[in-house]
Each structure stands twice: as C-alpha cells, then as structure tokens.
Amino acid sequence: RRRLPIEARFAGDAYPTISPDGRRLGYLTGDLGPYVIHDLVTGERVEFAEISSGRADARATYVTPGQTPGFWSADGSRLLIWGGRDLDGDGSTVLLLGIDGSLREVSQPAAVPAGFIGNDAVVWISSSEEHTEEPLTELAATITSLDGAVTRTVPLRPVVPWEMTSTFAWTGTVSPDGQQLLILDNTRTTDEALVYQFYLADGSQLGELDV
Numbered sequence: 001r002r003r004l005p006i007e008a009r010f011a012g013d014a015y016p017t018i019s020p021d022g023r024r025l026g027y028l029t030g031d032l033g034p035y036v037i038h039d040l041v042t043g044e045r046v047e048f049a050e051i052s053s054g055r056a057d058a059r060a061t062y063v064t065p066g067q068t069p070g071f072w073s074a075d076g077s078r079l080l081i082w083g084g085r086d087l088d089g090d091g092s093t094v095l096l097l098g099i100d101g102s103l104r105e106v107s108q109p110a111a112v113p114a115g116f117i118g119n120d121a122v123v124w125i126s127s128s129e130e131h132t133e134e135p136l137t138e139l140a141a142t143i144t145s146l147d148g149a150v151t152r153t154v155p156l157r158p159v160v161p162w163e164m165t166s167t168f169a170w171t172g173t174v175s176p177d178g179q180q181l182l183i184l185d186n187t188r189t190t191d192e193a194l195v196y197q198f199y200l201a202d203g204s205q206l207g208e209l210d211v
Helices: none
Strands: 024-028 035-039 045-048 070-072 078-082 093-098 103-107 112-117 121-127 139-145 150-155 172-174 180-185 194-199 205-210
Touching: 024 070, 070 112, 078 112, 121 172
Parallel strands: 112 172
Antiparallel strands: 024 035, 035 045, 070 078, 078 093, 093 103, 112 121, 121 139, 139 150, 172 180, 180 194, 194 205
C-alpha cells in the first residue's frame, strides 16, 4: 500500500492513471498542481509545474480536469491527458507528457481520445453529429500520428443501432495490444451501462456486455 500526495480538495480531481507495465502513475497533486509522473520502482517523480486543475486561481500554463482518463503509450514512455490552455474554450488540444519531462500539445480532430496503438499512434472517437437527444447514427475510430496527421478512419459497425446520444471523456478505450476498442454507452440509467467491443482493423463488433 502506498499513500500518494494528491491533496486535492475536490475528490473528483484525483484520478491516477497507471502505465501498462504497472510501474508509473500519472496524477494531479492538487488544485495548483503540479501534474506528476511517479516511478513506483525508483520513487522518482517527474513534475510538470505548467499543469494545474485550474481551481484556486492557479496561474499555470495548462489546465487539466483530473477526473478524466489518461492514456499511456505501449512502452510507458508517454502519457496523453485531457488538457489545454483553457478548458472553457473549444477543447481543441490534449497534452502529451514524456517520462523525460517533455510536454507538448497534440491537435485533437474534433473527437475524444481513446488510447494509443503502439507508441506513436492515437485513437480518437468521433461522431458526424452534434450532441442531440436522439441516438447517434454514425461513430468512427480515427487513428492519427502524434503530429495530428490522420492515418485512417474506421467506421464502427454495431450489430444493432446505437442507443447512445453523445460521446464523452470516458467513451472509449483501446486494448493494450492495440487490436480492440471498447465503447461505453452510459445513457441507459445512472446504474447501468452497455459496453461495445470492436475490432479496430475493420470496425466490426466482437460483442457487448451489460455492466
């Protein structure tokens, strides 16, 4: 058991994310930051003082909502987190952190991130429709390089029509081997959700699960 110095006044801001090998944790240490990548083997902490939660009049360059997911590259050398210069703006960027202390913005193609394929490709979940009260008719996985160039787009093909009406931060996640994609539909009730399982090669549905 380890006690992490998160010290967030808001419980929703404390969502650590662990690397695939279980060695490193990424987390926001509190309202003022910094964001930290913590090596659980050596104890080393790489700090990103430029990142805060945006609360308590923090004057950091970047803001990240701690209650949203982070995504690690396959080798655990990079961490993609939600964030940007202004979370009240258009939300057009996410942040890419390196265990070497590097930090840069990554262009977001009007979609929400779902994880890495390998170390250099990112999967995004996009819809052709704005948020409405009607179920979505089209949803796709867009794969880009780290510089934002689109490699390919894979339409997702559910066996039955979508029930979900919009995408959000926790909508998608890629399997560690980069072969499969899970899509979460939590629009049923507050206590139930439906998880769709897709094959990223062609967008075909492999299964679904009520959770």
